[in-house]
Amino acid sequence: MTRIVLAVIAALCSIANLAYGQQWQTVFYVDSRVGYSSNTYLNPYLSEWDRSVASGYGTVTVMGQTAWFDDKNVAEFTAGAVFEPVFGQTDTWKGGLGLINYRRKFTDNLTGGIETGASYFSSSYQRTLLWAQPTLSWFPTPFTNIKVKAGTNYRHYNDYVVDSVAVNSKDQTGLYALELETWPSFQWRLSAGLYGSLATLPSVGRGFRSTGSATHIFEDGESLRFTVGIEQYRNEFTTTVPDGGGGFPPVGGPSGDTEIVENTNRIFRLGVEANYPLNQQLSLFLNVEGLQYHSDAVSDNLQDIQVSGGVRLTFNATRFNNRGGIEPDWQKNDSRQEVQIRYAGEGQLYLVGDFNNWQRPGIPLVEQGENRYVAHLDLEMGSYEYKVLEITGGEEGWISFSENIYTVDDGYGGENAMLLIEE
Amino acid sequence: MKYLNKNKLLQLLPILLLCFVGSNVVQAQQTSVDELIQRANENGIDQTALAELRTRAQNRGMGEEQLFNIIEPAVSLSQENLPADHIIQKALEGLSKGVPDNQIASVINRMKSSTQQAAQVVDPWMQNPAVQKMVERSDGPENSQRVRNRMIEASSKAISQNIPSESVNQILTEIGDESILSEKASSDIIAAINILPDIAAGGQPGVAQAFVVRALKGGFNSEELLKLPMAVNMAQKRNQLPAAGVLEGASQQLQNGTPASQVLQNLFNGNVGGGPPGNVPKGLQDNPGQGKGQGQGQGGRGQGRGNN
Numbered sequence: 001m002t003r004i005v006l007a008v009i010a011a012l013c014s015i016a017n018l019a020y021g022q023q024w025q026t027v028f029y030v031d032s033r034v035g036y037s038s039n040t041y042l043n044p045y046l047s048e049w050d051r052s053v054a055s056g057y058g059t060v061t062v063m064g065q066t067a068w069f070d071d072k073n074v075a076e077f078t079a080g081a082v083f084e085p086v087f088g089q090t091d092t093w094k095g096g097l098g099l100i101n102y103r104r105k106f107t108d109n110l111t112g113g114i115e116t117g118a119s120y121f122s123s124s125y126q127r128t129l130l131w132a133q134p135t136l137s138w139f140p141t142p143f144t145n146i147k148v149k150a151g152t153n154y155r156h157y158n159d160y161v162v163d164s165v166a167v168n169s170k171d172q173t174g175l176y177a178l179e180l181e182t183w184p185s186f187q188w189r190l191s192a193g194l195y196g197s198l199a200t201l202p203s204v205g206r207g208f209r210s211t212g213s214a215t216h217i218f219e220d221g222e223s224l225r226f227t228v229g230i231e232q233y234r235n236e237f238t239t240t241v242p243d244g245g246g247g248f249p250p251v252g253g254p255s256g257d258t259e260i261v262e263n264t265n266r267i268f269r270l271g272v273e274a275n276y277p278l279n280q281q282l283s284l285f286l287n288v289e290g291l292q293y294h295s296d297a298v299s300d301n302l303q304d305i306q307v308s309g310g311v312r313l314t315f316n317a318t319r320f321n322n323r324g325g326i327e328p329d330w331q332k333n334d335s336r337q338e339v340q341i342r343y344a345g346e347g348q349l350y351l352v353g354d355f356n357n358w359q360r361p362g363i364p365l366v367e368q369g370e371n372r373y374v375a376h377l378d379l380e381m382g383s384y385e386y387k388v389l390e391i392t393g394g395e396e397g398w399i400s401f402s403e404n405i406y407t408v409d410d411g412y413g414g415e416n417a418m419l420l421i422e423e
Numbered sequence: 424m425k426y427l428n429k430n431k432l433l434q435l436l437p438i439l440l441l442c443f444v445g446s447n448v449v450q451a452q453q454t455s456v457d458e459l460i461q462r463a464n465e466n467g468i469d470q471t472a473l474a475e476l477r478t479r480a481q482n483r484g485m486g487e488e489q490l491f492n493i494i495e496p497a498v499s500l501s502q503e504n505l506p507a508d509h510i511i512q513k514a515l516e517g518l519s520k521g522v523p524d525n526q527i528a529s530v531i532n533r534m535k536s537s538t539q540q541a542a543q544v545v546d547p548w549m550q551n552p553a554v555q556k557m558v559e560r561s562d563g564p565e566n567s568q569r570v571r572n573r574m575i576e577a578s579s580k581a582i583s584q585n586i587p588s589e590s591v592n593q594i595l596t597e598i599g600d601e602s603i604l605s606e607k608a609s610s611d612i613i614a615a616i617n618i619l620p621d622i623a624a625g626g627q628p629g630v631a632q633a634f635v636v637r638a639l640k641g642g643f644n645s646e647e648l649l650k651l652p653m654a655v656n657m658a659q660k661r662n663q664l665p666a667a668g669v670l671e672g673a674s675q676q677l678q679n680g681t682p683a684s685q686v687l688q689n690l691f692n693g694n695v696g697g698g699p700p701g702n703v704p705k706g707l708q709d710n711p712g713q714g715k716g717q718g719q720g721q722g723g724r725g726q727g728r729g730n731n
Binding site for chain 1: 471472475512513515516517518519520522526527530533534562569573576577580583584608610613614617618620621630633634637638640641642643645646649650652653655660661662663664697698699700701702703704705706707
C-alpha cells in the first residue's frame with residue numbers, strides 16, 4: 001500500500017515537472033472514513049451488488065491529480081489508491097484507479113475530448129475495469145454545462161463466486177452518458193445524469209441509471225448535498241417450467257419445457273452528504289445514503305443503508321503555474337497595513353504606487369528573515385494601484401506578480417497590482 | 424551701410440518677430456500652466472501630487488505645452504465637480520514608468536472622457552435612497568462624496584477598458600435594490616466594478632455582468648470579488664464551468680482557486696464507482712431478482728442475461 005501511494009505521488013510530481021514553464025495544477029487528497037454498509041453497492045468506489053457483507057468498514061484513500069493546460073487544451077492525470085478493511089470479515093478491499101482526461105476547446109461554448117481510465121480492486125475476487133469515452137461539452141451559459149459521452153467499457157472478474165462456484169468472466173459494453181450541471185446561483189449547484197448501455201438504445205427503459213443532486217454551499221465553505229437516483233435493469237433468463245407453465249389457458253409446453261422470463265430490477269436511491277471545512281486543508285464529512293430495491297422476481301422490497309463519516313486532507317502541491325512572480329500579502333496590523341513579500345532575488349525591493357505618488361525608488365521593503373521582505377504603510381480607505389521595484393547594482397526593474405495576485409491594466413501596456421483598503 | 428543695415432534688419436525682422444512671438448508663447452504657456460495649477464488648487468486637486476508632477480515633468484525635460492495638455496483634463500474635470508486626482512496619479516505613474524509624453528497625454532484624455540461618462544451613470548445611482556443608506560451605514564454620511572468619487576473612478580476605469588457604460592449602468596440597476604444593498608458595503612460595489620474589465624477579457628461584457636451580479640447577490644465581499652477574475656479565467660482555461668472554480672477561488676476556507684479539487688471532490692462523492700456508471704451491476708446481472716448474497720427468489724433458478 002505504502003509503495004503504491006509513494007509511486008502515485010512520485011508519478012504525479014514528475015509529470016508536473018516535465019515541462020517547467022507550462023501551466024500546471026496538482027492537488028492531493030487523503031480521505032479517511034469509517035462507516036457501515038448493508039450492501040457494497042452503496043460503497044462509492046466498489047459499486048458491487050453484494051448484500052451478504054452487511055458490516056462496518058473503514059477506508060483510506062490517497063488520490064492525486066495534476067492538470068496541464070494552455071489556452072485551448074487541458075490534460076488531467078488522476079491516480080489513487082484505496083485500502084478498505086471490512087470489519088468482522090477476513091476480506092479487505094485493496095486497489096486503485098487511474099484516469100487520463102483530455103479536452104480541447106473548439107469555441108467558447110463547445111469543447112470535446114476523451115475520458116479514459118482503469119481501475120483494479122481485489123478482495124475475495126478481483127475486478128478490473130478499463131474504459132475510454134469520447135466527450136462533447138456544451139456551455140450554453142457560463143453557469144450551465146451539458147455533456148454527452150459514449151464509449152467502450154471492458155470489465156473482467158476473477159474468482160467471482162456465483163452459486164458457490166468461483167468463475168472468471170469478462171465483458172465489453174458500449175456505454176453512454178448524458179450529464180447536466182447548472183448553477184442557479186453561487187450557492188446552489190444542481191446536477192443530473194443519465195447513464196446506460198448503448199445496446200439498449202433507443203429503448204432507454206431496458207437499462208439505465210439516473211442521478212440527480214442539489215448542493216447548497218454556505219458562505220464559509222460548508223456544503224450540504226442531496227442526491228436522488230433511479231436505476232432500472234431488465235434481465236431475460238430461461239427457466240424450467242415444472243408443470244406446463246400454469247395458469248389458464250395453459251401456456252408453455254409439457255412438463256420440463258423452458259421459457260424466457262423478463263425480470264425488471266428497480267433501485268431507488270436517496271442520500272445526503274454534509275461537508276464542514278475546518279481550515280484550508282482539513283474538512284469533516286458525513287454521508288448517509290439509502291436504497292430501496294424492487295424486482296418483479298421477488299415479492300418484497302429490499303432496503304439498504306450506508307452511513308459513513310471521516311476526515312479529508314487536501315494538499316495543493318502547486319498553485320496555478322510555475323511561472324513565478326511575487327505574491328504580496330497585505331494584512332491590517334495595528335491600524336497600519338503590513339505587506340510581506342517572499343522573494344529570492346538579490347536586489348533591494350521598493351513599493352511604488354498611488355500611495356507615494358509613484359515616486360521612485362519608493363517605499364523600501366526591509367528583509368526580515370530569509371527571503372522575506374516587509375513594509376508598513378498608513379493608508380486611508382480606497383483602492384490603490386502599485387508595483388514592486390527591484391534595484392540591483394544600480395539597475396532598476398519591475399518585478400512581475402504571480403497569477404494569484406489581482407492585477408489591472410495600467411493603460412500603458414503593463415499591469416499594476418490592486419489593493420483595496422476598507423474601513 | 425545704411426542700406427545694408429536696413430536690408431539686414433528686414434531680413435532679421437521675421438526672426439526677431441518669431442523670437443518675440445515664441446517668447447510670448449512660452450510666457451503664455453508658462454502663465455497658462457501656472458493658471459491651471461491655480462485653478463486646480465481652487466478646485467481641490469491634491470497640490471502635493473500636482474507639484475510633484477510639475478517637478479518631475481520639468482526634470483524629464485517635458486515641454487510646458489505637454490505639461491499643459493496633461494494637467495488641463497484634470498482641471499477641467501474638477502471644474503465639473505468630478506474626481507480628478509486619479510488623472511494626476513496616472514500621469515505620475517506614466518512619468519515613473521518612463522512612458523512617452525504623447526502616450527501619457529492620450530491616456531489622460533481617454534480617462535477624462537470615461538470619467539465624464541461614468542459620472543452620468545454613477546450620479547443618478549447615488550441618488551437612490553437604498554444606496555444612500557448603504558453609504559451612510561458602511562462609510563458614514565460625511566463620506567458620501569468620497570464614495571461617489573471612488574465609484575466614478577472605478578466605473579471610469581471599466582469604461583476606458585471597453586466596458587460599455589450601459590453595462591455598468593445595468594449592473595448598478597440590478598443591485599440597486601435595498602434587499603441586496605442592505606448587506607453590502609460600498610467597497611464591495613467598487614470592487615465589483617473594478618473587476619469587470621478582467622472578467623470581460625474574452626470580449627463578452629454580458630458574461631462579466633452576469634458573474635458580478637450573481638457574486639454580489641451571493642454575498643461575496645470585496646476581497647472575494649477580487650479573486651473572481653482569476654478563478655473564472657482559470658476555470659475557462661480548464662474548460663470547466665467557472666462557477667465551481669469561482670467558489671473555490673473565492674472561499675476563504677479553501678486554497679486560492681483550485682478547480683482541480685472540485686474534480687476530485689466528485690470522485691469522493693461516488694461519481695466514479697471504480698468505473699463509469701451505466702453497466703448492469705454484476706451482482707444483479709448474475710442473480711436476477713436476488714442479487715449477490717440473497718436467497719432464492721420466485722420463478723426458479725435460471726441462466727441470467729442482462730439487457731446491456
